[in-house]
Amino acid sequence: MRQARGNNTLFWACIIVAGSVSCTQNNVKQDNSLKKYFDENQLTGTFALLNNGTGDFTVYNLARYRDSAYLPASTFKIVNSLIGLQTGIISSDSMVIPWDGIQRPVREWNKDLTMYDAFRVSAVPYYQEVARRIGKEKMQFWLDSLHYGSGKKDTLFKIRSAIDTFWLDNTLKLTPDENLGLVKKLYFNELPFFKLYQEKVKNAMLFESNSNYKLAYKTGWATTDNRHALGWIVGWIEENRHPYFFVLNVESADPNYDLSAVRLKMLKEILKQLGFFEGKM
Known part of the structure; x- marks a missing residue:
């Protein structure tokens, strides 16, 4: 199951496109026009989009995308x-975990x-219980198999904190590049899991589907560990059966900044500027 560290990264790694391999940096376009979406929401961050058919990258804030975890x-x-x-x-994806009766701020979790x-309401308690049932040993095995996290090219992440919080407490970190690489592999069923299970997760990720x-x-x-609010949105948009993979990573020095709606709003505005949503890409 082990793979060379960096197989999930895309920017500096060789990109496999339609059976050929592209290792050139000429595919990369740094698009500073996207800065306005971060500025108008008083956020810092990065955005990247991979055109799977050509290997072309569109990136705003390359240093953050590539080097920051x-x-x-x-x-x-x-x-x-x-x-x-x-x-x-x-x-199965229909398996129920009963509510523990604890009232939480997100109504859909209760x-x-x-x-x-x-998955679709991002219920933390459900997945904390899943992690506890998986246990540290099995969880570590699969994280090692994926070479997931830590943000260091030659260092495997080791679970050092509680099994039900390690992805929330800043002990586990990954770059936007790694996160984008993960969903690209998922899309093509290239992760070391049964295809059926990858398809179930992809189905849970599909929020919008229409003719375009x-x-x-x-x-x-x-x-974050310096008490900043951090937001992610990672996935793909498919037009004419052609996938484009994206990652948006945003940050505010205000720990109380409500990122729940702004992430998707920014993503759609950026994608619209880049020509999506009309079925013409």
Whole structure:
């Protein structure tokens, strides 16, 4: 199951496109016109888009995209779901974990949930219970197999904190490049999990599907180790059966900044500027 470190990274790694390999930096366009979307929301961050057909990258804030690592927050639910399904801890995407009766601020979490529903409302308690049932040893095995996290090219992440919080407490970190690489592999069923389970996770990520496009993603929201609000949205948009992979990573010095709506709003504004949503890409 082991792969060379960096196989999930895209920017400096060789990019496999339609059976050929592209290793040139000439594919990269740094688009500073996208800065306005961050400025108008008083956020710092990065955005990247990979055209799978050509290998072309569009990137805003290349240094942050390539070199800076952050806690994955709820984007880790992609991996947690896959490990849960592969190990049998999650018997299917319709498996219910009963609500524990604790009232939480997110109303949608306060009920019995299936994996599919928990993923789509990003229910932290559901996935904390999944992680506890998986256990540290199995979780570590699969994280090693994926070479997931730490943000260091030659260092495997080791779980050092609680099994049900390590993706939320800033001990686990990954670059936006790594997060983009993960969903690209997921799209093509190239992760070391059964195809059926990868398809189930992809189905949970699909939020919009119409005659013009399909939009699939997972969000994340947490607090960095310097008490900044951090937001993620990572996934793909497909037009004319052609996928484009994206990652948006945003940060505010205000720990109380509500990132719940702004992530998707920014993503759609950026994608619209780049020509999406009309079925012409």
